[in-house]
Amino acid sequence: MPADSARAAIETAIREAVGSGFRLSQCEAARGGCTHETFIVGDGRQRYFVKLDAAAKLPVFAAEAEGLTAIAATGTFRTPAVLGCAADEHYAVLILEHLALRPVLSAEDGARFGQALAALHAHCSERFGWHADNFIGASVQRNTLADNWSQFFVEYRLRPQLAMARAHGFSGTLQKQGERLCERVPALFLDYRPRPSLLHGDLWHGNAGVLADGTPVLFDPAVHYGDREADIAMSELFGGFPSAFHAAYRRCAPLNEGFEQRKRLYSLYHILNHLNLFGRGYLGEATRLATRLNEALGLRHL
Incomplete structure (x- = not known):
């Protein structure tokens, strides 16, 4: 689980992105990924997929957000909607739509x-x-x-x-x-x-x-x-x-x-x-x- 300061950064970023009514009450580590910490977070009503890293990694998240938007604009694939991308003095946070996915197997x-x-x-x-x-x-x-x-x-x-x-x-x-x-x-x-x-x-x-x-x-x-x-x-x-x-x-x-x-x-x-x-x-x-x-x-x- 993220430290209290990281939880605060996540909550602040989501509130700035979706509205000040959000209160972080659920936070679980997500599977996969080896570059950033990833979490599924929520307030009991809405859930989001969050990536967390040091503040210096904000350009990495900004580039990812732009790439997702570019692919989505083609109408060929669904991508997680980008809800926010922000940083404070310690953490960079990328907030994405949470999608329930399964692997491409069949x-x-x-x-x-x-x-x-x-x-x-x-x-x-x-x-x-x-x-x-x-x-x-x-x-x-x-x-x-x-x-x-x-x-x-x-x-x-x-x-x-x-x-x-x-x-x-x-x-x-x-x-x-x-x-x-x-x-x-x-x-x-x-x-x-x-x-x-x-x-x-x-x-x-x-x-x-x-x-x-x-x-x-x-x-x-x-x-x-x-x-x-x-x-x-x-x-x-x-x-x-x-x-x-x-x-x-x-x-x-x-x-x-x-x-x-x-x-x-x-x-x-x-x-x-x-x-x-x-x-x-x-x-x-x-x-x-x-x-x-x-x-x-x-x-x-x-």
């Missing part, structure tokens, strides 16, 4: 989710990136607008993660393979020109669910405009989605030739981020992914 749920994702990806922009940087987990995700996707991915996805890994002491083979790969990424896009699709950006099964009526729901986004294959790659990286999800997506929006190689590239970004956030346990997989990509591109001897 064939029917998976098919609806795949169809909704294809519809989300049909919302496109003229350039890759986003109007502001945001966060992938606790890591800054740079989103400088660009016209060239492969260049964007190298400069604002791979290189920053590799630099963080180097700063954390992960050098040697990973850095050699990573640098060579950065030079060769454009070769993966010689016959494929992705459109700048609106992406969730962190699409693993833990950030997805369905309501009781089967409505698909997304949360915890890292939105930007990019290659839609990046979302699909992430959805396959840690498993968890039913095969009906993948089949329905491909029926609505078939994937292009070469996806299996590009999937490794997109997976590498997330594995590097996990390496930087959670440590050495991800070093071997990051090095293997970079090496296999270089081998596929003809760089077998380093």
Whole structure:
């Protein structure tokens, strides 16, 4: 349970968002999440989902709120409504609508989710990136607008993660393979020109669910405009989605030739981020992914 000062910060933020009549009487820790403290709170009449962290984390919550709003505006997925985002001198608080969710498990749920994702990806922009940087987990995700996707991915996805890994002491083979790969990424896009699709950006099964009526729901986004294959790659990286999800997506929006190689590239970004956030346990997989990509591109001897 949060400290009294944290409970006071939560109550104040909710009262400012929904009205001064709110009195915090229920507060239970929510399952899941490893970046912030999460709670389901209420006053006996209304319940809210709350994220809590140090005051300095307010930009993280603000970026999440903006991403949720952007996805909701497409009308493709339900997202938790953003009710408030505030900070006092000690705590940042994000107040979201509380939704009763279940995992995306059944064939029917998976098919609806795949169809909704294809519809989300049909919302496109003229350039890759986003109007502001945001966060992938606790890591800054740079989103400088660009016209060239492969260049964007190298400069604002791979290189920053590799630099963080180097700063954390992960050098040697990973850095050699990573640098060579950065030079060769454009070769993966010689016959494929992705459109700048609106992406969730962190699409693993833990950030997805369905309501009781089967409505698909997304949360915890890292939105930007990019290659839609990046979302699909992430959805396959840690498993968890039913095969009906993948089949329905491909029926609505078939994937292009070469996806299996590009999937490794997109997976590498997330594995590097996990390496930087959670440590050495991800070093071997990051090095293997970079090496296999270089081998596929003809760089077998380093």
